[in-house]
Amino acid sequence: MTADGIPEVMQRTSLDPEDWDSFRSLAHRALDDMIDYLRTVRDRPVWQSPSSASRTALSSPLPRRGSELSEVYETFKEHILPYPTGNIHPRFWGWVMGGGTLAGLLADLLASAMNCHVSGYDQSATLVEKQVISWLAEMLELPSHASGLLVSGGTVANFLGVTVARNTRTGADIRSNGVQPKLHGQLTVYGSTATHGWAGRCCDLLGLGERAFRRVSVDKRHRVQINEMRELIRSDRERGYKPFCIVGNAGTVATGATDDLNALADLAQSENLWFHIDGAFGALAKLSPKYCFIVAGLERADSVAFDLHKWGYMQYETGVVLVRNAQSHKDAFSFAPSYLETFRGGIAVEPTEFASRGIQLSRGFRALRVWMNLATYGSDRIGRAIEQNIDDAQYLRERIEQEGALQLLGPAEMNVVCFRYWRAELTDFQLDELNREILVRLQESGLAVPSNARVSGCFALRVAHTNHRTRRDDFDVVLKAVLAIGNELAESTGQKEGTAWA
Ligand SMILES: *Cc1c(COP(=O)(O)O)cnc(C)c1O
Numbered sequence: 001m002t003a004d005g006i007p008e009v010m011q012r013t014s015l016d017p018e019d020w021d022s023f024r025s026l027a028h029r030a031l032d033d034m035i036d037y038l039r040t041v042r043d044r045p046v047w048q049s050p051s052s053a054s055r056t057a058l059s060s061p062l063p064r065r066g067s068e069l070s071e072v073y074e075t076f077k078e079h080i081l082p083y084p085t086g087n088i089h090p091r092f093w094g095w096v097m098g099g100g101t102l103a104g105l106l107a108d109l110l111a112s113a114m115n116c117h118v119s120g121y122d123q124s125a126t127l128v129e130k131q132v133i134s135w136l137a138e139m140l141e142l143p144s145h146a147s148g149l150l151v152s153g154g155t156v157a158n159f160l161g162v163t164v165a166r167n168t169r170t171g172a173d174i175r176s177n178g179v180q181p182k183l184h185g186q187l188t189v190y191g192s193t194a195t196h197g198w199a200g201r202c203c204d205l206l207g208l209g210e211r212a213f214r215r216v217s218v219d220k221r222h223r224v225q226i227n228e229m230r231e232l233i234r235s236d237r238e239r240g241y242k243p244f245c246i247v248g249n250a251g252t253v254a255t256g257a258t259d260d261l262n263a264l265a266d267l268a269q270s271e272n273l274w275f276h277i278d279g280a281f282g283a284l285a286k287l288s289p290k291y292c293f294i295v296a297g298l299e300r301a302d303s304v305a306f307d308l309h310k311w312g313y314m315q316y317e318t319g320v321v322l323v324r325n326a327q328s329h330k331d332a333f334s335f336a337p338s339y340l341e342t343f344r345g346g347i348a349v350e351p352t353e354f355a356s357r358g359i360q361l362s363r364g365f366r367a368l369r370v371w372m373n374l375a376t377y378g379s380d381r382i383g384r385a386i387e388q389n390i391d392d393a394q395y396l397r398e399r400i401e402q403e404g405a406l407q408l409l410g411p412a413e414m415n416v417v418c419f420r421y422w423r424a425e426l427t428d429f430q431l432d433e434l435n436r437e438i439l440v441r442l443q444e445s446g447l448a449v450p451s452n453a454r455v456s457g458c459f460a461l462r463v464a465h466t467n468h469r470t471r472r473d474d475f476d477v478v479l480k481a482v483l484a485i486g487n488e489l490a491e492s493t494g495q496k497e498g499t500a501w502a
Contacts, residue, residue: 251282
């Protein structure tokens with residue numbers, strides 16, 4: 001029974017609060033807390049492993065009966081909030097992650113309130129997504145009539161781009177008949193050995209098999225060898241394969257290298273292949289007048305995939321695919337079942353406009369995040385932050401080159417710097433073990449989070465700089481720590497006479 005004597009089962013259920021004012025004060029407090037949390041992020045460890053109390057708290061049984069939102073919020077503050085990935089922190093440079101922005105924080109709150117379903121429909125969210133797609137095309141110097149879609153991230157964006165390529169360039173009706181190698185030959189895609197792991201998964205999911213991604217070796221600067229690619233395409237054709245797509249890299253994941261995109265565009269043109277670019281982070285170097293030369297030729301792509309949650313500094317999940325030919329894009333995914341009929345008026349004007357550019361039907365309003373970020377900061381200011389990241393990465397590279405006990409690995413031409421602690425008397429195997437230990441100690445100390453890569457066979461500490469909160473002296477602090485930990489470990493390695501420590 002409830003207080004007014006009505007049996008609980010007979011009351012109507014709503015998930016809205018009875019007391020809106022107490023929700024209001026909690027919500028204001030939460031927003032204040034989050035603003036303080038971000039403002040003071042530098043004072044906390046970059047990363048820490050969740051406590052055992054928090055692990056226990058987060059493995060509780062299903063709450064059949066709920067609690068007060070204010071209590072749930074306290075649990076969040078105690079057990080969830082203190083243990084983020086750490087990419088919001090100024091000394092996080094692991095993998096390739098963005099730190100988010102305050103405009104994005106607000107945008108996510110506002111979009112959540114509107115909770116729009118953005119498969120299409122006559123609504124502001126549709127206009128906003130179209131608006132940002134044309135802004136993004138302009139930023140990358142693609143034609144303003146290019147099509148595009150916001151997606152969860154680079155993996156999905158790349159997948160969509162290569163799917164359009166498959167459906168456009170194989171001369172077969174794959175949407176109806178599926179992949180039929182006996183009829184049209186084994187379909188193949190070409191890219192460098194430095195291409196991100198999405199490529200193999202994509203070929204797998206497209207029904208081509210992982211081996212359909214044909215890997216071409218790279219030069220000293222980790223750029224794809226164009227002649228080798230041309231030769232492989234030719235010999236594959238002789239074998240009866242059906243090449244349909246070249247993948248260019250604008251910023252490889254391990255070392256930040258960028259292929260010669262103009263040369264790849266020429267090759268794609270002369271071989272009549274689709275030219276797709278994985279510009280997950282590197283594409284946005286276009287916004288820096290000083291460094292845009294690195295990605296020259298990007299504007300010639302048939303499709304480009306990139307992330308705004310990396311070098312666009314926006315919150316997760318914000319990936320983008322742009323496709324030069326809007327009709328090809330639509331033909332690859334068009335979807336119009338009778339229950340989603342298009343009307344000339346009412347709300348259901350093109351209800352599948354965006355659903356026909358990808359595989360999601362129900363879609364959220366991530367476009368608001370992009371719109372608010374671009375409208376607030378402007379593409380010039382984002383470009384300056386990107387330029388600053390590259391300048392600072394180059395500063396880090398120079399500092400490493402000046403230290404006898406540090407060794408630069410890989411080209412470090414853009415915003416990714418790979419290096420290791422180095423001593424002449426240690427073997428490569430010992431150096432691998434030692435640098436692995438440096439990495440773990442650095443992360444566990446809470447001082448900084450770089451990640452790792454294998455560069456020319458060596459284990460490397462890897463700084464991928466897409467962080468708008470970093471100051472230049474943050475790199476000094478980290479190099480000092482690497483040297484201190486390295487010296488200590490090298491000494492103990494020496495004492496153990498060449499045996500690796502446990
Ligand atoms: C991060 C990354 C991807 C994958 O993007 P997600 O957003 O993580 O799905 C693809 N390629 C490169 C070069 C990347 O850095």
